[in-house]
Amino acid sequence: MISEKRVIEILTESNVLLKGHFLLTSGRHSDQYMQCAQILQYPKFTEEISKGLAEEFKDDQIDIVVGPAMGGVILAYEMARQLGVKNLFAERENGKMTLRRGFTIPKGARVLIAEDVITTGGSVREVMEVVKAQGGEVVGVSLLIDRSNGEIQFGTKLRAALTTEVVSYETDECPMCKEGKTELVKPGSRKII
Template sequence: MLTKERVIEILEKSEVLLQGHFLLTSGRHSNQYMQCAKILQYPEYTAEIAKGLAEEFQEDQIDIVIGPAMGGIIFSYELARQLKAKNLFAERENGKMTLRRGFSIPKGARVLVAEDVITTGGSVREVIDIVKEQEGEVVGVAVLVDRSNGTIDFDTKLRAALSTEVISYDPDECAICKEGKLPLVKPGSRKL
């Protein structure tokens, strides 16, 4: 069984947790950033965490695991491998999350949505909408890190390898900006 202590050990070993002044995908600012992509450099860590989360969904008869590009692609693939399910990913086209590359979800398919990090859950909600539009059944959400500390409700089973609350600020109320000592950085894949 994957323990919180083991997950934290993995996060520390893979240098996932960053300190500074960060612009989150949600548009909010934070003094911490979980760069979960760094875990994905280590297949053994990714497999260990995915195995622990896959155990939470063994009884759910998952047909498909889908993740949003980019953060959810590798993690959803590893979860699908562990669950012996098909793997898909959704990506943005003209600002909207969509299925491309000939991907589709059969009507009634049991789908697990996977993501690396959630703060507001926006990308996961967009993927859930795609699954529903395709008439699939969302049976759960699996994430590496839940930055909301379990406060987000997707109307389905949610399991996170680590659930934590990292303080974030509205840009107009950001204490770090007001101090003016640290530059604002967007460490993810999108530019400022």
């Protein structure tokens, strides 16, 4: 496994941590955002982290790695490459996570889900349902960053390169909204809400 110290060095070197007023995918607000895509622009970092995470799953007889689009696509690919197995990605169609592009999961396939970052784990849970609906067995979840500080569990083996807590708030509890001092930004889109 890659050390937490090394992961933090990579996060720092690739300018992952942003400060401001952010609308997270979960719908919650935070004054911090980890823009994991910053790491993914450096193949050497993606490979180094994925290699460390793949080591944790090498004995789990993984058949397929699936990542939710967009954040999990590159990580799932690199995890599959490290494990020497097939790679797929799930994406939203009409607001629902699904497999498209002719992707299928054979009945009984042992599946690892790879994602960049979780706060509530919603996207990972949706992909788990897709895998189960296809007849696959979810045998693990691999994360670049677990922002829940280990609070989110999926009922299967879970490994994260970094487990941390980034405080987030429901909209009506958000201190930045109450102060009205900073604009709300949806990360990735750079849209001011």
